Amino acid sequence: MSGSDETAITVTLRVNRFTPRPERDRGDRGSRAGRGGSPFGKRGGSPFAASSASRVRRARGKSWTQDYVLTVAPDATVLDCLLAVKRTMDPTLAFRYSCGHGMCGSDAVAINGTPTLLCTASVKEWAKADRTTLTDDDGFRRTDAGLVDGEDRRDDDDRLDDGDLGVIELSPLPGFPVQRDLIIDIDPMLDQIRRLEPYLQADGALARTSEGKIDVFEYLQNPEQLAKYEMLSNCIACGVCEGSCPVFAGGDAFIGPAALIAASRFVNDSRDAATDRRLEMIDTADGVAACQSVRACSRQCPRGIDVGEEMWQIVAKVKER
Numbered sequence: 581m582s583g584s585d586e587t588a589i590t591v592t593l594r595v596n597r598f599t600p601r602p603e604r605d606r607g608d609r610g611s612r613a614g615r616g617g618s619p620f621g622k623r624g625g626s627p628f629a630a631s632s633a634s635r636v637r638r639a640r641g642k643s644w645t646q647d648y649v650l651t652v653a654p655d656a657t658v659l660d661c662l663l664a665v666k667r668t669m670d671p672t673l674a675f676r677y678s679c680g681h682g683m684c685g686s687d688a689v690a691i692n693g694t695p696t697l698l699c700t701a702s703v704k705e706w707a708k709a710d711r712t713t714l715t716d717d718d719g720f721r722r723t724d725a726g727l728v729d730g731e732d733r734r735d736d737d738d739r740l741d742d743g744d745l746g747v748i749e750l751s752p753l754p755g756f757p758v759q760r761d762l763i764i765d766i767d768p769m770l771d772q773i774r775r776l777e778p779y780l781q782a783d784g785a786l787a788r789t790s791e792g793k794i795d796v797f798e799y800l801q802n803p804e805q806l807a808k809y810e811m812l813s814n815c816i817a818c819g820v821c822e823g824s825c826p827v828f829a830g831g832d833a834f835i836g837p838a839a840l841i842a843a844s845r846f847v848n849d850s851r852d853a854a855t856d857r858r859l860e861m862i863d864t865a866d867g868v869a870a871c872q873s874v875r876a877c878s879r880q881c882p883r884g885i886d887v888g889e890e891m892w893q894i895v896a897k898v899k900e901r
């Protein structure tokens with residue numbers, strides 16, 4: 581862990597854990613072998629599968645909450661803490677990460693209920709008092725947590741001990757199937773992005789100069805044209821906007837803000853010739869029509885994209901089409 585022993589403090593990681601139940605081998609179970617599920621179910625699957633790919637059957641297994649107490653530097657990241665737990669306390673703890681610098685987006689989780697990246701979240705920013713220990717004389721938890729008019733009115737017994745920074749609650753990113761502990765299945769999101777063909781589609785015609793030669797600068801853009809989509813190209817498909825979206829995370833059929841951002845990136849690209857087709861693909865009940873303009877998707881984007889504003893812009897383009 582970073583930092584010196586003099587600045588070290590105590591923090592509790594409260595992790596929502598999950599272990600899936602092992603799938604049983606049905607290969608020798610008589611006439612139902614290989615089919616799975618109810619013998620009365622349709623083999624063709626749901627007719628709405630194409631429009632609700634994000635709604636995946638929830639895995640079954642064991643769920644529980646586990647606390648890990650660590651001594652860390654206040655400026656350590658939550659990812660640093662999890663790595664310390666993994667290496668020195670509990671090797672069974674499962675979470676995903678890669679670059680550790682907020683560039684890959686693989687370590688998105690919910691910290692204290694807010695979707696964000698483990699590697700960019702510092703302990704001092706996210707640790708909070710453990711409200712489950714703030715009780716009155718009768719043993720009931722005080723809903724005001726001892727705060728009156730914004731001032732701390734807790735008794736001395738309710739205050740955090742010196743050097744105790746508090747609790748950080750960790751849970752999987754909302755809206756995604758959980759595979760194990762903090763690891764989610766992001767395939768539904770990636771499938772929705774791929775569904776909208778996130779690649780440049782030029783008209784294929786070679787521009788020529790007045791002399792009849794091929795114009796090597798046919799795709800040259802000016803700064804204004806580049807600015808229309810440059811920020812959108814920074815999306816790392818971390819899923820934070822999807823986990824923040826009450827429609828997507830709520831389980832409704834919605835293609836999701838990540839896919840719409842990918843579509844908007846090319847709609848705003850002057851080199852792309854498939855704008856009409858792209859707008860038609862998202863003009864569906866589970867496309868822009870499902871967006872409720874809550875703009876919660878903008879709050880924690882690690883790349884600084886105003887996702888909610890882009891949603892509004894792409895909805896306006898669809899309506900004007």
